[in-house]
Amino acid sequence: MSILAKQRNRKLIVEIICWVCFGLFVYAAISKLLAFDKFKVTIGQSTMLTPYAGVLAWLVPVLEIVIAVMVQFNRFRALGLYAFFSLMTMFTTYIFIILQFNDDKPCACGGLIEAMGWSVHFIFNISFVVLGVIGIWLQASLRHCEGGNE
Numbered sequence: 567m568s569i570l571a572k573q574r575n576r577k578l579i580v581e582i583i584c585w586v587c588f589g590l591f592v593y594a595a596i597s598k599l600l601a602f603d604k605f606k607v608t609i610g611q612s613t614m615l616t617p618y619a620g621v622l623a624w625l626v627p628v629l630e631i632v633i634a635v636m637v638q639f640n641r642f643r644a645l646g647l648y649a650f651f652s653l654m655t656m657f658t659t660y661i662f663i664i665l666q667f668n669d670d671k672p673c674a675c676g677g678l679i680e681a682m683g684w685s686v687h688f689i690f691n692i693s694f695v696v697l698g699v700i701g702i703w704l705q706a707s708l709r710h711c712e713g714g715n716e
Contacts, residue, residue: 573708576704576707576708577708579700579704580643580701580704580705580708583647583697583698583700583701583704584637584638584643584646584647584701586697587633587634587637587646587647587650587694587697587698587701588634588635588637588638590694591630591631591633591634591650592630592631592634594627594630594679595626595627595628595630595631595634596627597679597680598623598626598627598630599627602623605623605627606619606620606623607619609622609623612664614663629649629653630653632649633646633649633650633653636649637650637701643705644702644705644706644709647698647701647702647705648702650694650698650701651695651698651699651701651702654691654694654695654698655695655698657691658688658691658692658695661684661687661688661691662688664684665684665685665688
């Protein structure tokens with residue numbers, strides 16, 4: 567396969583990953599905002615998040631929307647993928663802590679994600695963390711190619 571074909575394939579895969587990340591974060595943000603009061607109360611039920619519930623109730627969906635927009639623009643794509651990876655890693659770590667150390671498991675997610683259950687949600691999140699890593703790696707390789715260093 568030629569270098570140009572590899573680069574086109576990488577661009578296509580990064581584009582798909584970015585659209586999937588966009589879809590997940592926009593869906594999650596809208597779900598949280600549409601059920602804002604429930605989301606805020608649920609965050610407050612988690613003992614480790616209670617002191618920050620008011621701020622997190624706004625911060626999380628706003629961050630999700632900002633990151634979703636970032637991955638759609640080439641200029642911000644690399645930073646957006648790192649932000650997506652970071653936020654998904656935080657969400658996944660939170661789920662891991664809840665699964666390991668809490669008997670009471672309040673879910674602040676909305677829509678279909680809330681219906682998954684904690685174990686499935688954990689696997690779902692790990693899948694998106696991995697997708698973020700792949701996106702970061704491919705985006706970096708594209709930048710490397712654009713520099714003519716392949």
